[in-house]
Amino acid sequence: MSRVVRDSIQILQAQGYKVTKPRRQVLEVLEEVQRPLSPYDIQRLLRQEGKYLNHVTIYRILDLFCCLNLAHKVLSSGGFVKCSLEGKGGCHRLMVCRCCGALQEFASEGLCQEENELAQNSGFHTEYHLSESSGVCSDCYKKQ
């Protein structure tokens, strides 16, 4: 088992969640494949290894992982990716390269606070933030 999967398992346990076999299998697939996957992609990849999970189960697991910041939904493509900043506070924001599809993440509690305050000025009570940056990664930028 990889270190990242082990860390994720610890986060699940620390939050009081059981590490069921399906949860572990989904974690492992997300860790192995470093690109956004739909629940159907995950189902197909598991099936290739002789494992079967129905897609409702996979959706529920992905929902939980997203709530715990163990995984994120890529807003622009709808796929799911493993979090690369485990345990970091604040919303995790993805930067998606429109040339090569590379994903990077940042998180900032200060940014979240600022957003909450801006919304509060309009009398809005924020529950969560959704945002994503689209652009060009440093490698692709150099090649341009």
Ligand SMILES: [Zn+2]
């Ligand atoms: Zn993250």
Ligand SMILES: [Zn+2]
């Ligand atoms: Zn790129």
Ligand SMILES: [Zn+2]
């Ligand atoms: Zn936030």
